[in-house]
Amino acid sequence: MPAPPTPDILALRGRVVTFRDNPFTTDPVAALHHEEDGLLIIRDGRIAQMGTYADTLRHLPADTQVTHYPDCVISAGFVDTHVHYPQLPMIAAYGEQLLEWLERYTFPTESRFRDPAYARDIARRFLAGLLRCGTTTAAVFCTVHPQSVEAFFSESERLNTLMIAGKVLMDRNAPPDLRDTAQRGYDESLALMTRWHGRGRQMYAVTPRFAPTSSEEQLELAGALLARDQTVFMQTHLAENLDEVAWVRSLFPARRSYLDVYAHAGLVRPRAIMGHAIHVDEPDLMTCHDSGCALAHCPTSNLFLGSGSFRLFDALDPRRPVRVGLGTDIGAGTSLSQLQSLNEAYKVAQGTGHRLHPVQAFWLATAGGAQALHLDHRIGTIAPGMEADLCILDPEATPLQALRAQSCDSISDLLFSLMMLGDDRSIRATYVAGRRVHERA
Ligand SMILES: [Zn+2]
Numbered sequence: 001m002p003a004p005p006t007p008d009i010l011a012l013r014g015r016v017v018t019f020r021d022n023p024f025t026t027d028p029v030a031a032l033h034h035e036e037d038g039l040l041i042i043r044d045g046r047i048a049q050m051g052t053y054a055d056t057l058r059h060l061p062a063d064t065q066v067t068h069y070p071d072c073v074i075s076a077g078f079v080d081t082h083v084h085y086p087q088l089p090m091i092a093a094y095g096e097q098l099l100e101w102l103e104r105y106t107f108p109t110e111s112r113f114r115d116p117a118y119a120r121d122i123a124r125r126f127l128a129g130l131l132r133c134g135t136t137t138a139a140v141f142c143t144v145h146p147q148s149v150e151a152f153f154s155e156s157e158r159l160n161t162l163m164i165a166g167k168v169l170m171d172r173n174a175p176p177d178l179r180d181t182a183q184r185g186y187d188e189s190l191a192l193m194t195r196w197h198g199r200g201r202q203m204y205a206v207t208p209r210f211a212p213t214s215s216e217e218q219l220e221l222a223g224a225l226l227a228r229d230q231t232v233f234m235q236t237h238l239a240e241n242l243d244e245v246a247w248v249r250s251l252f253p254a255r256r257s258y259l260d261v262y263a264h265a266g267l268v269r270p271r272a273i274m275g276h277a278i279h280v281d282e283p284d285l286m287t288c289h290d291s292g293c294a295l296a297h298c299p300t301s302n303l304f305l306g307s308g309s310f311r312l313f314d315a316l317d318p319r320r321p322v323r324v325g326l327g328t329d330i331g332a333g334t335s336l337s338q339l340q341s342l343n344e345a346y347k348v349a350q351g352t353g354h355r356l357h358p359v360q361a362f363w364l365a366t367a368g369g370a371q372a373l374h375l376d377h378r379i380g381t382i383a384p385g386m387e388a389d390l391c392i393l394d395p396e397a398t399p400l401q402a403l404r405a406q407s408c409d410s411i412s413d414l415l416f417s418l419m420m421l422g423d424d425r426s427i428r429a430t431y432v433a434g435r436r437v438h439e440r441a
Contacts, residue, residue, distance in 0.1 A: 014392065015073045017033070020033045024368075028360055039051065040382065047383060071396060072394050076390060077135060077136025077137065078135040078366060079370055080138035081372055084140070084330055086122060090109040096305075101332065107178055135338060137162045142207070146192055149165060149192050153165060162375070166205035167207060170185075172212075186222075193229070205233035206225045212244065223266030234267050236273075237274070238295075241279075242308070263291075269292065285315060289320040289321060289322050294325055296324075296326070298328065301334075302348070313352070325364065325373065326345065337422070339422035339426060388433060390430070392429040404421060
């Protein structure tokens with residue numbers, strides 16, 4: 001189904017926040033651009049003008065209606081750099097750590113996606129759930145079944161969301177009905193990549209689940225797929241859990257590290273996204289810096305599974321910064337809301353001796369995520385020419401938030417209250433390419 005028509009011109013008024021700079025390398029308050037009473041003019045799905053309401057109004061044709069969000073914050077839509085749509089039904093599964101959790105809960109759930117009707121139903125619920133949380137772009141794992149990818153991209157195309165997704169590659173150490181072979185995985189991925197990569201706003205990611213479930217041959221063929229097209233993405237998991245790291249060491253004894261398994265197959269490169277990366281060392285971080293690959297920090301998941309603490313400030317060390325985005329990692333994560341991810345990211349940072357400033361936090365969830373994905377020329381900030389993917393944040397969505405907002409004395413403090421207390425109720429509306437796709441009831 002083609003994407004619905006976009007109104008030619010749209011005007012949104014409210015408090016606008018976006019970024020001039022990276023708040024991890026400069027004073028966070030100076031990195032933030034804030035219009036107390038701002039106006040956005042959107043034409044053909046892109047930001048045409050952004051500035052104060054008083055100055056920008058003159059660019060608006062006289063009869064254009066302005067949608068006013070008086071007490072809300074207009075932000076770029078959130079970017080989720082690591083999430084599994086098929087795991088939505090098994091969110092909040094009790095009691096296990098990573099490897100047992102996969103066996104007991106994840107694999108049986110993913111088996112159901114051989115049914116295209118089931119895949120369509122969950123894809124629809126998942127994308128609606130993302131938009132309800134203000135997330136407009138995500139890097140999404142499907143299952144081993146090509147029909148799971150077809151279902152996801154079809155629904156995303158209908159909504160016109162900018163999404164990255166791919167078929168999971170898994171040719172060993174998984175139940176028989178969830179295994180492909182190296183050659184079948186290659187052929188099916190190539191067919192999906194040819195059909196979907198660059199079609200409208202959809203983009204393909206070659207998706208080996210993680211090193212233990214792919215043979216060396218499958219990883220090599222994943223590298224061969226990527227070598228065909230520099231613009232294709234790669235997503236996988238890296239060093240999430242200590243038992244997993246030990247398993248990878250025993251499966252690939254010749255490799256220096258877990259990351260080196262992927263590097264050897266040609267998977268560590270720009271537009272590669274490694275989920276978690278908790279148990280990595282300095283040479284690994286240097287490799288990530290040099291290669292332009294990204295790490296996805298998934299705090300709700302890491303706390304839920306007891307995997308460990310991602311060292312965000314080490315990864316972002318300005319002497320060799322690594323690209324880092326924020327991931328919800330459903331179903332090990334506990335919420336699709338990036339506000340909830342920021343809440344837990346703040347606590348993980350506290351636990352590792354660092355203070356995550358609210359401006360840094362919102363940068364991670366928007367501009368930083370876009371930069372991690374090499375999409376910062378299209379999304380993640382609000383500026384003329386950027387694609388108009390936006391979320392409207394309501395800092396007074398609940399009685400408690402309304403009370404807390406009374407004592408907010410700065411935009412930073414307001415953002416902090418949003419990230420600590422907010423969730424899907426805080427999203428007043430979500431816009432995708434200049435079209436409203438979610439409005440809170
Ligand atoms: Zn994951």
